[in-house]
Amino acid sequence: MREKILEILKGSDGYVSGEEISHVLGISRAAVWKHIRNLKNEGYKIESVTNKGYKLGGIPDKLDIDKIHEMLKTKVIGQRIEYVNSTDSTNNECKRLEDKTDGTLVIADAQTAGKGRLGRVWESPHGSGIWMSILLKPDVSLESVSQITLVTGMAVCRAVGIDAMIKWPNDVVIDGKKICGILTEMSAEIERINYVICGIGINVNTPSFPEELQDKATSLFVETAKKHEREKIAADVLNEFEKLYNVFTEKGFSFLADEYRKMCVTLNKDVRVIHRNNELTGKAVDIDDSGNLIVETENGQITVHSGEVSVRGIYGYI
């Protein structure tokens, strides 16, 4: 039915009424409306005007998974790719996989309930970004799992280039605005990690943002005034990630800490550290070899673990 509705819309220059579609296909107008809504969720641009009907404005940009495979230089990461057109969140999709092979990538053209940390929402419109999750089975201690977020930030920074920097611990920013967010989740028993899911959201060709995000979000398109190939960026991130991740699992984060410090925009800034209902201010003076943020406060230095804190600039987001 979906295909038939699309055919009708494609075959018409102007508007087609819901009534006409329901008549031609022998389904109710409510059913037509439902299909139209689903097509919109898939990224089809469909204008709907009362008393006129529906008009197809544009077809969605769909990820080409074969292209990603061709550009991968990895041994494990992304060697298996599970593509979904649209899902609640790629992290959730990854958790639902029955076959949890190490290095599996789940990638979607849209997320309907993309997640930030602490239950926040991650906007993931259709066809404009990279919404993906890497499933990992690292042989590392539980305490070092949070460092995977930092390693991922480094991979995104390397892949994106153009002045991308890391806002400790989990965002990649360009010129003070967020281009990428990272959400690492874990399933573990007392001493044993079952798996880690590393979710990455990158705004690639997003033309503009909802009002509430306008001062803190950006995309590669906004920054460079041109469209970018999402497949190439996704493959570059995975290629860089595998190199960094191998160093991390074999030698430890301390071997990456120097490069991380160079990429970190939070260093030497006055910051507010927010943890649940507590907030403290100070200057971010260092990142230690375990990836913790060292903040100089009125009452001396404190070590901030990346767990559940948010870091803000004193005067704004960074």
Ligand code: ADP
């Ligand atoms: P924070 O940066 O506030 O610590 P997160 O890292 O968990 O929180 O990211 C979630 C926040 O990012 C949301 O509350 C929202 O402000 C912002 N956000 C949501 N979607 C996007 C997006 N596509 N691009 C940039 N920022 C976004």
